[in-house]
Amino acid sequence: MSLIGLDGVSERAKKLHEESVVVDIHNHMMFEYAIHEALGTPDIFDTYYAPALKAGGIDVIATSVGGNSPCVCNLTDDLVHGSLEQIDMLRRAEEKGSSFAICESAQEIEVAVAAGKIAILLAFEGARAAEGIENEESLVMLRSFYRLGLRTICIVGGARTRFADGMGEARAEAGMTTFGLRFIEEMNRLGMLVDLTHMTERSFMDSIEASSKPVVVSHIGVQAACPNPNNLSDERIKAIGRNGGVIGMEMVKTEILWEYEKYKRPITWEHVIRHIDHIAELIGTEHIGLGLDFDHFKMIDNIHRAMCPAPGTIEGFYTGIPKENHMLDEPNDLWEAPLITEYMLRHGYSDYEVKMILGGNMMRLLKETIW
Ligand SMILES: [Zn+2]
Numbered sequence: 001m002s003l004i005g006l007d008g009v010s011e012r013a014k015k016l017h018e019e020s021v022v023v024d025i026h027n028h029m030m031f032e033y034a035i036h037e038a039l040g041t042p043d044i045f046d047t048y049y050a051p052a053l054k055a056g057g058i059d060v061i062a063t064s065v066g067g068n069s070p071c072v073c074n075l076t077d078d079l080v081h082g083s084l085e086q087i088d089m090l091r092r093a094e095e096k097g098s099s100f101a102i103c104e105s106a107q108e109i110e111v112a113v114a115a116g117k118i119a120i121l122l123a124f125e126g127a128r129a130a131e132g133i134e135n136e137e138s139l140v141m142l143r144s145f146y147r148l149g150l151r152t153i154c155i156v157g158g159a160r161t162r163f164a165d166g167m168g169e170a171r172a173e174a175g176m177t178t179f180g181l182r183f184i185e186e187m188n189r190l191g192m193l194v195d196l197t198h199m200t201e202r203s204f205m206d207s208i209e210a211s212s213k214p215v216v217v218s219h220i221g222v223q224a225a226c227p228n229p230n231n232l233s234d235e236r237i238k239a240i241g242r243n244g245g246v247i248g249m250e251m252v253k254t255e256i257l258w259e260y261e262k263y264k265r266p267i268t269w270e271h272v273i274r275h276i277d278h279i280a281e282l283i284g285t286e287h288i289g290l291g292l293d294f295d296h297f298k299m300i301d302n303i304h305r306a307m308c309p310a311p312g313t314i315e316g317f318y319t320g321i322p323k324e325n326h327m328l329d330e331p332n333d334l335w336e337a338p339l340i341t342e343y344m345l346r347h348g349y350s351d352y353e354v355k356m357i358l359g360g361n362m363m364r365l366l367k368e369t370i371w
Pocket residue numbers: 125197198219308
């Protein structure tokens with residue numbers, strides 16, 4: 001398998017990619033954005049992120065502004081404060097006038113995209129920042145973050161939270177707590193998208209049963225194609241089919257190809273298509289979308305591994321752990337996203353299927369959950 005290169009993207013793929021509303025439901029630009037902010041860099045989004053997203057034809061991103069650990073909360077262990085700081089950064093940039101719009105409903109997304117702006121949904125990876133005070137099961141934090149614009153929450157990061165067990169806590173098999181079930185019910189009622197990435201099998205099944213609305217698994221692969229314990233079993237995939245949810249396909253090699261370090265050839269979207277094929281066979285292409293999980297920004301080596309540890313380890317705390325580039329070899333950056341379309345067309349998916357996988361399915365899900 002050799003690389004296609006951007007020059008190898010056909011006119012048909014270019015046109016289809018451009019015509020499609022491309023949704024990336026799991027973005028991590030805030031890892032680096034927050035560092036630019038601390039350095040006093042002006043016009044951060046327009047200078048560093050808009051050009052890559054525009055070149056990649058990406059119209060909508062759900063960007064993580066907080067959650068479970070310091071690396072997603074502006075490098076502070078005061079998770080609430082760090083999340084508020086990151087929301088404040090984006091709000092101030094938006095007020096000044098920028099090429100993005102923070103959207104709080106599917107309709108606002110459509111308006112922003114039609115106006116040529118990049119639509120941003122505020123997301124949490126892990127819900128610890130919304131746990132509230134100890135010994136009290138209060139939904140005050142959830143509702144308060146909702147009022148600030150938060151619209152999607154991945155309930156767990158790696159480890160156990162007050163809501164459910166994450167994949168790092170596979171030993172206890174405790175699943176979802178009563179507080180967690182109430183949290184999901186309130187998210188459904190408010191109009192928020194429930195994200196079931198990083199859950200243990202039991203937490204996942206409890207949560208999907210609890211949700212009265214379709215869910216997302218924002219960034220993941222499938223066990224059948226790569227037996228990483230974080231990936232989806234066939235039972236989970238079928239449950240998503242019954243629920244009407246959507247699975248976001250990512251660019252992270254560890255969840256795409258098992259023991260990828262041993263593989264001597266380039267790892268590309270063709271490998272992701274093995275996952276896509278499997279989901280399509282089980283529940284249909286209408287349940288597939290993109291959640292690229294791109295975190296390999298220039299100013300940082302890697303902090304994602306610290307946040308999403310292997311099972312048996314605790315939620316990470318440290319940042320800047322040096323790591324080789326663990327993104328796919330192709331596409332290797334957000335601006336190379338048109339290659340995703342080229343790979344899927346070459347593999348035999350129809351124009352309609354590709355368009356829906358690029359964003360149509362995710363937009364349908366957002367209309368059903370965020371209004
Ligand atoms: Zn993750």
